[in-house]
Amino acid sequence: MRILRAITDDYIQTADPVGSRTIARKYALGVSPATIRNEMADLEELGYLEQPHTSAGRIPSDKGYRFYVDELMDPEQLSASDAARLREEVVAMQRAIEQMVHRAARLLSLLTQYTAVVMAPRLTETVVKHIHLSILDEFHVLVVLVSEPGFVQNQILQTPRPVDAAELDLLSRRLNERLVGTSLRHLTRTLLEQLRQESLFGAFHDEFVDLLARSLAQSGTEKVYLDGTLHLFEQPEFRDVDRVKLLLGFLEQDDTLAAILFQAARRSGVQVTIGHEHEEEEMQECSMVTATYSIGGDVIGTVGVVGPTRLDYAKVVSAVGVMAESLSEVLTQLSGRR
């Protein structure tokens, strides 16, 4: 195990297949290269190591990395000062909440020197605070929706017939009266009921409320942000343009990436997915470290880091963990729930 740890540590640092002599020299294990060679042969047979070719050094296999992550690595490599700095920066991000996810991604990629991935909050579960309806022209209404910790969504509705300003105003007031404390998901249902029960303004009202309800129901689509894609290029395993292209092309498909992050978010805590543990072929040369962030215990999004399987797991696991915690803290506090 000490040898496996040494090999993994060294390979993570250098990206060169590591040989017995190197280990013997750099890591004071108290045994000779020959012994290490014997052990390495055993480790390979057990599936923890691989040899790119005969007479090259060994590199960890996915199984090797898995064991390293679960048992061997020293998980507290993020320095206290870095962690503190991260927390500070997250707290300082409060100026505009939508930008928080952007900034979180940027910060994470800066800190880890890998590509960062963030899934923006799913707003269907958050509590709606305020709805503002505003006329653009006679066939377009702007809907601005403010949900609990201060998220702002907006969209334009195309109305079937000219909008009456007074009616819209009245509708807006009624909506705001009722929505206090309900989730967006719940709101769309309430709206529909309202429509049936109190059809106050005739046909226009009906149609418009219906439109609004449908529009709001759709608005919960996941948004994903990438940052630090450049760091991919710094990895020797991505010296090949075609490989980067394949991976980046995959990561930039928002929906598939969202699906992956969504799946990773099913278990709480920091999650590590290594190489072929990914179902998607494009990701099988990569590892991903993710963690969920939440408001008062309700999971609302995911942050993560993507890199080669030769990832600095210790550092990244720590950084991602701290980031998710900090985000959760700030959001929870801002939302007033403690």
Place this chain on the structure above:
Amino acid sequence: MRILRAITDDYIQTADPVGSRTIARKYALGVSPATIRNEMADLEELGYLEQPHTSAGRIPSDKGYRFYVDELMDPEQLSASDAARLREEVVAMQRAIEQMVHRAARLLSLLTQYTAVVMAPRLTETVVKHIHLSILDEFHVLVVLVSEPGFVQNQILQTPRPVDAAELDLLSRRLNERLVGTSLRHLTRTLLEQLRQESLFGAFHDEFVDLLARSLAQSGTEKVYLDGTLHLFEQPEFRDVDRVKLLLGFLEQDDTLAAILFQAARRSGVQVTIGHEHEEEEMQECSMVTATYSIGGDVIGTVGVVGPTRLDYAKVVSAVGVMAESLSEVLTQLSGRR
């Protein structure tokens, strides 16, 4: 001139230095390779062509491209159907105005097969329609600002002392009463005057309005979106990872890119900047095609395309032009000015 045009066209298509025989065979100029060779030698002496090395074909120099763009190219290469499709898609983007710039970038990169760049609207000049102030917790106020064609900005203010809900409400109402038809820039001034003249609620009011004014004044920072960065990799001139890294790193610095786009926006119409015409070293292997979009004549942003100097200028110039026009049309219409 016919020879220069043929060489440029061919090089744009194939990315291979083009020789006299190729021209003679593929383009029916009615002259033999030998004649073409003589002319090519002259064109090189005049600075329109370059030779990567003796016994390679010729490629256009920056000066050659410039002449091609200004005099030779056939500017109407975007098919009528493509142009129509682009217009349609822009019109269909009206659902959420902030996403328009994103989508515009995506659409442009899809259509041209190059990397697209979009600078989001500068909102300081647009007319403010509505301000909404909302309490998050006792020290945080959410400000949502809706400006003319339906742009929504929001930010969180950290107040120096606990916020009083009634005061905030009153302030909000007063603000909304006054802001009709004023630009954001004008609004910040009006606010400050208001502060001086009618200090109604004592110290809190003063401080808060001041904070709000300063915050709004800052909010006009440029936002830039990239899309289709992957297309860079498809260009043979960017087979080299280091080169891509350099360029992408440069493009992803929002502020410098914004500065370039800003500068390009100083002249109206479609603007072409070729290779060393750029001041920035990182861009000197690239060309950029930009155009401004506007609301009722007021320029509010820039769209553009970035690629190697071997750019399909005819197609890109046309696409960028149509895109800028379509955006302007839709935004102008939506804002009610005709």
Place this chain on the structure above:
DNA sequence: GTTAGCACTCCCGTAGCCCGAGTGCTAATA
């Protein structure tokens, strides 16, 4: 002014070669 012919140049891809790092095995040692 245009063209054919020809010698010359230079890049690029291929093949062959050497070197070095690393292994696995065997025999010796504690």
Place this chain on the structure above:
DNA sequence: TATTAGCACTCGGGCTACGGGAGTGCTAAC
């Protein structure tokens, strides 16, 4: 029995040499 030293063997990467091909520029003829 575990560890170590020694040694033959392997294999990939980098270097060099080489030939082919595309293209040029020049000269002379039309």
